[in-house]
Amino acid sequence: MFQIKPLSKENIPAALEKAERYRLLNEPMPTESICLDILEADPENQKAIVTLLLAPDTGVQSYVYD
Numbered sequence: 001m002f003q004i005k006p007l008s009k010e011n012i013p014a015a016l017e018k019a020e021r022y023r024l025l026n027e028p029m030p031t032e033s034i035c036l037d038i039l040e041a042d043p044e045n046q047k048a049i050v051t052l053l054l055a056p057d058t059g060v061q062s063y064v065y066d
Contacts, residue, residue: 007041012048019051031055
């Protein structure tokens with residue numbers, strides 16, 4: 001069965017750029033997904049946290065506060 005590999009720390013800058021691009025395009029779902037992948041690899045990543053919080057509302061609170 002196909003298993004998704006976790007994001008490596010060296011790929012975080014490129015992932016952040018992609019998340020920011022999706023955020024600017026008003027695409028909240030991919031923005032959230034990418035930011036959550038980044039935060040799984042680096043839970044203290046401030047850029048990912050800010051990008052996630054600035055993404056259009058899609059219920060992000062459920063991920064952050066549950």
